[in-house]
Amino acid sequence: xxxxxxxxDDRFVKRDExxxxxxxxxxxxxxxxxxxxxxxxxxxxxxRELFKKGIHAYVLDGDNVRHGINSNLGFSREDRKENxxxxxxxxxxxxxxxxVVLAAFISPYKEDRAYIRSRFEDDNYLEIYVRCSIGECERxxxxxxxxxxxxxxxxxxxxxxxxxxxxxxxxxVLDTEKDERETSVQKIIELFKTxxxxxx
Amino acid sequence: xxxxxxxxDDRFVKRDExxxxxxxxxxxxxxxxxxxxxxxxxxxxxxRELFKKGIHAYVLDGDNVRHGINSNLGFSREDRKENxxxxxxxxxxxxxxxxVVLAAFISPYKEDRAYIRSRFEDDNYLEIYVRCSIGECERxxxxxxxxxxxxxxxxxxxxxxxxxxxxxxxxxVLDTEKDERETSVQKIIELFKTxxxxxx
Numbered sequence: 001x002x003x004x005x006x007x008x009d010d011r012f013v014k015r016d017e018x019x020x021x022x023x024x025x026x027x028x029x030x031x032x033x034x035x036x037x038x039x040x041x042x043x044x045x046x047x048r049e050l051f052k053k054g055i056h057a058y059v060l061d062g063d064n065v066r067h068g069i070n071s072n073l074g075f076s077r078e079d080r081k082e083n084x085x086x087x088x089x090x091x092x093x094x095x096x097x098x099x100v101v102l103a104a105f106i107s108p109y110k111e112d113r114a115y116i117r118s119r120f121e122d123d124n125y126l127e128i129y130v131r132c133s134i135g136e137c138e139r140x141x142x143x144x145x146x147x148x149x150x151x152x153x154x155x156x157x158x159x160x161x162x163x164x165x166x167x168x169x170x171x172x173v174l175d176t177e178k179d180e181r182e183t184s185v186q187k188i189i190e191l192f193k194t195x196x197x198x199x200x
Numbered sequence: 201x202x203x204x205x206x207x208x209d210d211r212f213v214k215r216d217e218x219x220x221x222x223x224x225x226x227x228x229x230x231x232x233x234x235x236x237x238x239x240x241x242x243x244x245x246x247x248r249e250l251f252k253k254g255i256h257a258y259v260l261d262g263d264n265v266r267h268g269i270n271s272n273l274g275f276s277r278e279d280r281k282e283n284x285x286x287x288x289x290x291x292x293x294x295x296x297x298x299x300v301v302l303a304a305f306i307s308p309y310k311e312d313r314a315y316i317r318s319r320f321e322d323d324n325y326l327e328i329y330v331r332c333s334i335g336e337c338e339r340x341x342x343x344x345x346x347x348x349x350x351x352x353x354x355x356x357x358x359x360x361x362x363x364x365x366x367x368x369x370x371x372x373v374l375d376t377e378k379d380e381r382e383t384s385v386q387k388i389i390e391l392f393k394t395x396x397x398x399x400x
Contacts, residue, residue, distance in 0.1 A: 013251045047213055051218075051221070057213075064293060069290060069293070093268070093269070097297070
């Protein structure tokens with residue numbers, strides 16, 4: 001085989017090249033909040049809004065992560081840590097690949113959220129607190145999990161038998177008890193504009 | 201909160217919608233072969249070629265997977281299985297997100313490759329055998345790992361102290377001992393055309 005003089009670095013397609021191809025920046029928006037607070041629903045509605053504008057967005061949530069790459073993890077403190085570690089690495093790859101990642105996970109511990117944040121640059125990361133009272137979340141209880149948690153059938157359930165530590169300095173707080181979904185979606189789109197989150 | 205009558209299914213942006221936005225199909229191309237056979241280099245050169253055509257391609261290899269999401273795995277039979285399971289799930293997400301994934305992994309066991317293949321539809325998957333003799337791979341030995349494996353410093357090294365099971369019916373066989381890199385790259389691009397791998 002003849003010598004190949006291609007410069008190594010040129011072989012790798014870099015994030016900023018992908019961002020120019022897509023005509024928007026990539027980054028991670030992290031939505032934290034109680035189960036049934038509306039994180040995943042809002043993330044998917046934002047994804048749809050962005051898609052309409054030709055923006056490459058992708059939702060990571062329990063449905064596609066807990067049932068896929070993290071299907072061998074439970075809900076102990078240790079497993080929750082590993083769950084979030086893998087999600088951070090997954091999000092890094094997707095952001096590197098040019099995607100706007102909308103990650104919707106309860107992520108109840110400050111320590112874990114600080115870890116996620118530390119893995120991204122400041123202008124590639126936003127934290128959104130999807131706030132909803134435990135009373136309202138329990139009233140919604142779409143999968144009957146709060147009921148099972150109260151009955152002790154599900155152990156270590158956030159907000160019932162496991163703590164939720166509220167974010168202290170999120171980039172945005174949504175109030176899904178008061179606001180309609182569309183209002184929450186528009187607040188996130190506004191935040192993206194204010195922070196130049198999508199702008200090259 | 202008022203009732204929201206959005207149909208659930210409409211919320212999710214589906215793969216075919218992303219494919220239409222990108223103007224190309226997404227799928228997984230799996231490159232298997234010995235260490236130092238040239239898998240990763242060729243994958244990155246193909247990624248660059250595709251990028252030039254505006255195609256959203258992304259390489260998964262030891263560098264971004266073994267040091268990231270799979271950094272807590274070793275090289276035992278069990279860990280290799282888990283390594284590939286996570287890679288399959290990772291590739292599924294990237295393909296769902298609209299990317300052409302080029303995965304370059306030794307993947308020495310037929311059983312593991314069959315598992316990966318089973319996770320994808322036929323027209324979203326290609327297997328490429330990057331063939332190079334063990335003698336030539338040892339001669340190249342860019343990281344000095346074959347030498348360490350021969351000295352017994354690295355255990356269970358594929359081709360030395362751990363088997364490599366050749367693919368029986370790959371979609372393409374490359375010969376990186378004889379061919380120049382550019383030839384291998386062009387053979388892959390030709391394969392994509394023949395198989396309509398990128399065409400909507």
